[in-house]
Amino acid sequence: MSMLGHIPRTAVLAVAVLAMGMAGCAKEDTGGTTASGVPLIKTGSLTTCTHLPYAPFQSKDASGKVVGFDVALIDLVAVKLGVTQAIVDTPFEGIKSGADLNSGKCDVAAAGMTITDERKKVLDFSDPYFDATQALAVNTGSQVKGLDQLVGKRLGVQGGTTGEDYIKAQVAEKKLDIEVVSYKDLAALQQALATNQVEAAVNDLPVWNEYIKANPGKVAVAAGFDTGEQYGFAVKKGNAELLKAVNEAIAAARADGTYDKIYATWIGEKPAA
Ligand code: ARG
Numbered sequence: 001m002s003m004l005g006h007i008p009r010t011a012v013l014a015v016a017v018l019a020m021g022m023a024g025c026a027k028e029d030t031g032g033t034t035a036s037g038v039p040l041i042k043t044g045s046l047t048t049c050t051h052l053p054y055a056p057f058q059s060k061d062a063s064g065k066v067v068g069f070d071v072a073l074i075d076l077v078a079v080k081l082g083v084t085q086a087i088v089d090t091p092f093e094g095i096k097s098g099a100d101l102n103s104g105k106c107d108v109a110a111a112g113m114t115i116t117d118e119r120k121k122v123l124d125f126s127d128p129y130f131d132a133t134q135a136l137a138v139n140t141g142s143q144v145k146g147l148d149q150l151v152g153k154r155l156g157v158q159g160g161t162t163g164e165d166y167i168k169a170q171v172a173e174k175k176l177d178i179e180v181v182s183y184k185d186l187a188a189l190q191q192a193l194a195t196n197q198v199e200a201a202v203n204d205l206p207v208w209n210e211y212i213k214a215n216p217g218k219v220a221v222a223a224g225f226d227t228g229e230q231y232g233f234a235v236k237k238g239n240a241e242l243l244k245a246v247n248e249a250i251a252a253a254r255a256d257g258t259y260d261k262i263y264a265t266w267i268g269e270k271p272a273a
Helices: 009-027 069-081 092-096 162-173 186-194 205-214 240-256 258-266
Strands: 045-050 084-089 130-139 154-158 179-183 200-204 219-231
Touching: 045 069, 045 092, 069 084, 069 240, 069 258, 130 162, 130 186, 130 205, 154 162, 154 186, 162 179, 162 200, 162 219, 179 186, 186 200, 200 205, 200 219, 205 219, 240 258
Parallel strands: 045 084, 154 179, 154 200
Antiparallel strands: 130 200, 130 219
């Protein structure tokens, strides 16, 4: 017979449940506010939502650490707030819809994300921090030079992105018989191109430039689409305190040369202004 034999079973259970509940409470972090008045979902961290991989803006290095252009810029915001950046990898859909920020999954979104009017309705964007266009990538040796040569063929895009929207609009407008195939992330899109599941693939130009650097001789940019996009970091609608800190960090980095250094590290030669 156990030592608890004489204690009613329900009492033991109640104490156990209570203890578990208390342990849960003790661990739960409801966040707080930094000395400068910026609310954060976790004390001591600036939690960033992103969608991996998206080199050179965010991807894992050999040790598994998430690094890149966006990561370096948001690190500046974290330093300014006196906290450290913690990165959460999550599908792009929840980032661009505002769902992740609204549900408190993260404080800021940094995902090579283009500022669009549609997204502005559900997110508050920082000042633009990067200019981008779309590009059509093909396997080396391909004769494809543009959308016209893709009629009757498959063209890959990344789901939920501006590249997907742009291509779907072009295909509809020009009544092109192209099968547009959406992939869930950049890695899947690049894999589809490498294995000839698609004849060509569209994504942001800097991403293709990075891929070509990492995989020399495999892929080439066949055409560019000057979509005139600008990337912005995003916060939950109404989070003016954090937005201000983000904008100040970007402005300071632009003013003191840090932005240029980060650009040189992750992107390369800066285009003439
Ligand atoms: N710039 C494009 C957009 O905003 C693609 C962004 C994809 N980013 C990512 N981290 N997966 O739609």
